[in-house]
Amino acid sequence: MKIKYSDFVGSFSAVEQIPKDQLPEIAFAGRSNVGKSSLINMLLTRKNIARTSNTPGKTRMLNYIRINDAFYFVDLPGFGFAKVAKAEKQRWHQLIESYMQNSSQLRAVVSLIDSRHGPMNSDIELISWVASLEIPCLVIATKTDKLNRKQFNESQQLILQKIEQFPVHGPLFSSSANGQGKKEIWQSLSTLLEL
Numbered sequence: 001m002k003i004k005y006s007d008f009v010g011s012f013s014a015v016e017q018i019p020k021d022q023l024p025e026i027a028f029a030g031r032s033n034v035g036k037s038s039l040i041n042m043l044l045t046r047k048n049i050a051r052t053s054n055t056p057g058k059t060r061m062l063n064y065i066r067i068n069d070a071f072y073f074v075d076l077p078g079f080g081f082a083k084v085a086k087a088e089k090q091r092w093h094q095l096i097e098s099y100m101q102n103s104s105q106l107r108a109v110v111s112l113i114d115s116r117h118g119p120m121n122s123d124i125e126l127i128s129w130v131a132s133l134e135i136p137c138l139v140i141a142t143k144t145d146k147l148n149r150k151q152f153n154e155s156q157q158l159i160l161q162k163i164e165q166f167p168v169h170g171p172l173f174s175s176s177a178n179g180q181g182k183k184e185i186w187q188s189l190s191t192l193l194e195l
């Protein structure tokens, strides 16, 4: 897919506020710090259109990025990070849940997993829940630049084993540091967006 332009549209803390122009949406979900915002930047060849941080908990709202005036990427808050206050975590969780249940334009959820750790319980919960909503799901394992070949093979085996029971696409593997996976991910997203 050729990216002509991408614009940051806004951050929304309630589903009632999200854009209503009927463009299809792809949402990026996963644990805090897994690399959701970094992957969006990598895919769009932008430095910081989705804001990233070393400190988990950077993304706190539904962040909308419009691409080619044709579709949106939605950068979601992360889950599972211990240092965020419990009430705040609950609020993010509810926001993600209500978004996934109510956005009529959501075409697929990209479930990001850290390739060094494999799927955690919270990742499996998300995948299973997205499947129960009958929303297509693409699994992407991030940060492959941190693995050697042996670790990469092990990671691939482990992820395949843990997700095979779910009706998901992937796993694909990515590195926002060296661009690995960009082409394959765009191919998969284009299919999911029917573009």
Ligand SMILES: Nc1nc2c(ncn2[C@@H]2O[C@H](COP(=O)(O)OP(=O)(O)OP(=O)(O)O)[C@@H](O)[C@H]2O)c(=O)[nH]1
Residues within 6 Å of the ligand: 030, 031, 032, 033, 034, 035, 036, 037, 038, 039, 051, 052, 053, 054, 055, 056, 057, 058, 059, 060, 076, 077, 078, 079, 142, 143, 144, 145, 146, 174, 175, 176, 177, 178
């Ligand atoms: N080496 C390496 N580092 C990465 C990669 N992707 C993300 N990071 C780093 O991981 C940290 C977290 O990245 P973010 O993209 O902000 O993670 P996030 O999932 O959006 O986090 P929250 O918004 O807090 O939920 C940053 O320090 C990134 O530079 C990758 O592919 N390789």
Ligand SMILES: [Mg+2]
Residues within 6 Å of the ligand: 036, 037, 038, 051, 052, 058, 059, 075, 076
């Ligand atoms: Mg983020």
